Amino acid sequence: MGFSPEHKTFPGTLSLSSDLFIRMIKDIGAQIAELGFNRLVFFNAHGGQIGLLQTVARELRVICPSMSVLPCFLWHGIDELKELLPQTEVENGLHAALAETSLMLELAPELVGDERPFEGCNNPFQSRENEIPLGWSLEGAAPCAWLTEELSSSGVIGDSRESNEMLGKNLKKVLVMHWLTLFKSLMASNWPQTRSLKSSNSNK
Numbered sequence: 001m002g003f004s005p006e007h008k009t010f011p012g013t014l015s016l017s018s019d020l021f022i023r024m025i026k027d028i029g030a031q032i033a034e035l036g037f038n039r040l041v042f043f044n045a046h047g048g049q050i051g052l053l054q055t056v057a058r059e060l061r062v063i064c065p066s067m068s069v070l071p072c073f074l075w076h077g078i079d080e081l082k083e084l085l086p087q088t089e090v091e092n093g094l095h096a097a098l099a100e101t102s103l104m105l106e107l108a109p110e111l112v113g114d115e116r117p118f119e120g121c122n123n124p125f126q127s128r129e130n131e132i133p134l135g136w137s138l139e140g141a142a143p144c145a146w147l148t149e150e151l152s153s154s155g156v157i158g159d160s161r162e163s164n165e166m167l168g169k170n171l172k173k174v175l176v177m178h179w180l181t182l183f184k185s186l187m188a189s190n191w192p193q194t195r196s197l198k199s200s201n202s203n204k
Helices: 018-034 046-065 087-092 098-107 165-187 196-200
Strands: 038-046 070-075
Touching: 018 038, 018 046, 038 165, 046 070, 070 165, 098 165
Parallel strands: 038 070
Antiparallel strands: none
């Protein structure tokens, strides 16, 4: 369970409050530091809690100066996605759209229903009355806080119509290889250096 207030009007949605989420992660992180671990990675796949994890990462660095904290998001920093997904999906496929539905068709097809909605941004069949102005977006350089119910009746934000298992297989391969490469390089390094590690190196 995480921080998902934007989905709370949909039946079955459970969400932690932001303050409880931050306290819980801080408490767990502090205990991990006490056990002697010097790195903690938040490997997150929910876009709605990226900001909170970045916040708690900084707070943990103050509380636990001997442990580095790395807040990562599954879909960030992967150039190969541009070769697999149309630009509209990269920019506006925010929830259960082409990428996520295809990935689920590969990982757990029994959990995916038969409907393939197209709702939210850039849907030519929906009203242009509330069209996003130039330079702004739901999530981007100039974002806004949005609620799912304002954009979608199904919960899909984006275009899921062309979702398929083969795309999901290719996405899984790209995601796994990208993060495997990053984690291997991280484990082979001493980065990022913490206050205690710098002190120990200076005493050598």
